[in-house]
Amino acid sequence: MLSTSPALESLITAFSRLPGIGRKTAQRMALFTLRQPRSEVEELITALQNVLERVRSCSTCFNITETDPCAICSSSRRNHGLVCVVEEPNDVFAIERTNDYKGVYHVLGGTLAPLDGIGPEDLRVRELIERVEKGMDEVILALNPTVEGEATTHYLSRLLKPLGVRVTRIARGIPVGADLEFADDATLVRALEGRIPV
Amino acid sequence: MLSTSPALESLITAFSRLPGIGRKTAQRMALFTLRQPRSEVEELITALQNVLERVRSCSTCFNITETDPCAICSSSRRNHGLVCVVEEPNDVFAIERTNDYKGVYHVLGGTLAPLDGIGPEDLRVRELIERVEKGMDEVILALNPTVEGEATTHYLSRLLKPLGVRVTRIARGIPVGADLEFADDATLVRALEGRIPV
Numbered sequence: 001m002l003s004t005s006p007a008l009e010s011l012i013t014a015f016s017r018l019p020g021i022g023r024k025t026a027q028r029m030a031l032f033t034l035r036q037p038r039s040e041v042e043e044l045i046t047a048l049q050n051v052l053e054r055v056r057s058c059s060t061c062f063n064i065t066e067t068d069p070c071a072i073c074s075s076s077r078r079n080h081g082l083v084c085v086v087e088e089p090n091d092v093f094a095i096e097r098t099n100d101y102k103g104v105y106h107v108l109g110g111t112l113a114p115l116d117g118i119g120p121e122d123l124r125v126r127e128l129i130e131r132v133e134k135g136m137d138e139v140i141l142a143l144n145p146t147v148e149g150e151a152t153t154h155y156l157s158r159l160l161k162p163l164g165v166r167v168t169r170i171a172r173g174i175p176v177g178a179d180l181e182f183a184d185d186a187t188l189v190r191a192l193e194g195r196i197p198v
Numbered sequence: 199m200l201s202t203s204p205a206l207e208s209l210i211t212a213f214s215r216l217p218g219i220g221r222k223t224a225q226r227m228a229l230f231t232l233r234q235p236r237s238e239v240e241e242l243i244t245a246l247q248n249v250l251e252r253v254r255s256c257s258t259c260f261n262i263t264e265t266d267p268c269a270i271c272s273s274s275r276r277n278h279g280l281v282c283v284v285e286e287p288n289d290v291f292a293i294e295r296t297n298d299y300k301g302v303y304h305v306l307g308g309t310l311a312p313l314d315g316i317g318p319e320d321l322r323v324r325e326l327i328e329r330v331e332k333g334m335d336e337v338i339l340a341l342n343p344t345v346e347g348e349a350t351t352h353y354l355s356r357l358l359k360p361l362g363v364r365v366t367r368i369a370r371g372i373p374v375g376a377d378l379e380f381a382d383d384a385t386l387v388r389a390l391e392g393r394i395p396v
Contacts, residue, residue: 034262064203066204
């Protein structure tokens with residue numbers, strides 16, 4: 001249908017491989033790049049090339065970085081005795097956005113999913129144990145509240161507690177600004193369980 | 199917030215310039231490119247480069263092409279006495295998809311929009327007149343049924359009719375598969391006006 005330009009057709013195919021981008025959106029994006037100033041398309045090309053060349057995993061926390069160890073792992077203003085375990089790098093971004101957390105991170109690379117054949121050896125579990133063994137005061141488990149996230153939280157806490165480290169998990173409860181009336185049962189139960197003195 | 203990687207930050211900015219892509223989606227897209235096989239990111243880079251190098255406007259119809267004149271304008275199986283005037287290249291794709299139209303096209307490049315300072319000299323109006331003067335049997339106006347599209351249709355028909363060419367416009371009416379009950383008044387009025395004998 002776009003036979004007038006094979007190059008444009010290839011670009012649409014490449015765009016439509018990105019997450020959440022269907023064929024129609026990919027088409028709109030590709031046609032948009034034609035109307036953009038040449039310099040802006042070149043910027044996108046350079047950005048993609050730079051990401052390929054420069055971005056890697058931190059060998060300590062496995063977050064995205066351009067230097068190894070990453071800026072967080074090498075910062076002297078961070079508490080290196082406090083580690084927050086998350087599933088993916090975007091979880092690090094979400095927590096960093098709050099400007100509240102001052103410890104370091106450990107990116108697990110996913111959750112245990114036996115049905116998909118993902119076991120502890122496919123995640124950075126061994127590396128977490130090694131970091132804790134070198135000396136950690138507290139491990140905060142901040143995995144997503146999904147079935148897999150809960151199972152992984154349970155698995156990790158059983159693995160870590162014998163090492164003599166304090167193991168905590170982030171609170172589940174009513175989101176700030178949300179209405180009690182519309183909270184689901186599971187969340188309400190967790191919120192009641194997690195009640196704190198005022 | 200993504201200070202751990204300026205390269206990734208630049209990619210997110212570049213992605214978020216694309217139409218319909220907010221900051222969150224751009225972030226998801228950028229993180230996705232990190233997980234993609236290197237070869238797929240390289241394919242996207244090559245596709246962008248090829249589009250920059252190869253894609254241009256057809257000097258006859260102003261559609262997107264890699265050859266000049268384009269495949270449609272140089273085809274001997276097309277009726278070169280019948281021209282369909284559209285706003286943008288994606289309108290050509292939409293009509294071509296039907297495999298029904300056998301004439302040629304003229305991409306106007308938008309519609310008249312006096313409030314935005316877009317007059318006839320900003321569109322390919324002069325070029326259309328020249329093509330019609332060289333000999334055309336019929337001009338089909340296929341602009342979008344917006345206020346600007348309607349005004350442009352009216353303007354072009356007044357400009358073209360004195361040249362002795364047949365000027366038509368595409369039908370407005372109830373879309374195939376739609377429900378009469380839910381059609382808006384303007385569409386119903388047009389559908390009644392445009393009634394044809396059965």
